[in-house]
Amino acid sequence: MMVNSAVLVLNQNYEPLSVCSARRAIIMQLLGKVDVVETYDGLKVHSATRSIPLPSVVRLSWYVNVPYKRILLTRKNIIKRDRHTCQYCGDKKGMMTVDHVIPKRFRGGDTWENLVCACASCNNKKGDRPPEQAGMRLSRLPRRPNHITFIQSFIGISDERWKPYLFLD
Ligand SMILES: [Zn+2]
The missing domain is CATH 1.10.30.50 (DNA Binding (I), subunit A)
Structure with a gap:
């Protein structure tokens, strides 16, 4: 189902925050809580009264302070x-x-x-x-995952349109 496709959620300052379902993103959009930044080309979600382009990336209308998200060290x-x-x-x-x-x-x-x-x-x-x-070298310095690495490696990239926001371009 299209409404279950993944949407990247950005903070008001364009910092990646999380990923939610298109259903949830559309509800937040209708409530005026997010602005749509990118949509899937040509794909629309239909309700009884209107059709809405399927969002791919949304941005919160106001800045939220996000508590530090802990990923278990395993x-x-x-x-x-x-x-x-x-x-x-x-x-x-x-x-x-x-x-x-x-x-x-x-x-x-x-x-x-x-x-x-x-x-x-x-x-x-x-x-x-x-x-x-x-006589060995690390290819990169290991770091504690932050929001961006969390989405990049733990959730994965669902849509090419996310890449600029996750600094992968
Ligand atoms: Zn090796």
Whole structure:
């Protein structure tokens, strides 16, 4: 059903906030709570009295302060954040493991900033050493997911029109 398609919700300052269903976006639009920024070309939702272009991106009419959204630090979520890609060699296939960048015996913690997705062979090669000692380099610095990475990696991109708002262009 079209009314179940995903809509990207932006804050009033165009910062990505969340994703909701088109049904919910249209209700907010009719209540004057959001402005429609992008629509799916030519697709319309019909009610008894009117037809409305199917929204793809909406923006809140006023700014909301969003409480910090906590994503659980789990093995699965680390792999998801890193898009099932080894952060050392870029491999995307096969079983992925979670590697402590700074090993526990060097007081490396269980944090978003110290855990990365690694393929089994890189994890073996690195062993119980920091990357420099193993002669390995991270392809990017691991970060705690924010709203933008949350939508990019955890929910996924439903429509090409979202990309400029998620800084993927
Ligand atoms: Zn690897």
